[in-house]
Amino acid sequence: MDVFEALATRRSIRGFRPDPVPRPMIERILAAASRAPSGSNIQPWHVRVTQGAEKARLSAELRAAHEAGAAVPREYEYYPRKWREPYQARRRKVGFGLYELAGVARGDLAAGNAQRARNFDFFGAPVGLFFTIDRDLEQGSWLDFGMFLQSIMLAARGLGLDTCPQAAFCDHHDVVRRVLGLADDQVMVCGMSLGFEDKGEPTNALVTERAKLADFVTFGPEE
16 A cells, blocks of 8 residues: 555554564565655664563463553653643544443443453563663654554554554553563653454444544745
8 A cells, every 4th residue: 555545544453463574574664664754764663572482471471561550650750740632622523432442431441441451462462572672862863763663563553553652551561571581771652563454342332523624733924
């Protein structure tokens, strides 16, 4: 598919088929994404791939930590410290839409918690990716990292695969660090599930809205 189709069809998939993703395909995606731009070409990204028995063990430990309420402070703030409009409304709309598709009634805390726990099973995906960045790098390198992550997701779409970038893992970065042997001098940016969409998963019907150009674009005068 061309890049515009990849951009239009990229979604956060929350239900994958168990079909394995061949290593050459994973390598092709990561190699393509490595062409993402970075200031002075420093390429500040590190990737840890997990599959099979190791991923299953990681999932089990993450689920146990989640069920025990053993979340640890995140190493960086992903969301606003204080929500305001229009961001609060957008957040609520996507959250209510997702939970409705998942069959979670408003106020059902147990069902909501069970849905959140699916993050730690990688939503059934056969491949988990974890991204880390050196602690001494600055905000510009984090911006570069975002372009690298988007490149991975678009390259995956180009090969007929789907992804779900997940900040939820950051609540248990200590577990991920221990099981996967991540270096202490690196911050875990996020995790990502990679695989083939399960078209029978109800939550995959979620299509999020986007603001109109007029809401975020200002054109200067034309010559």
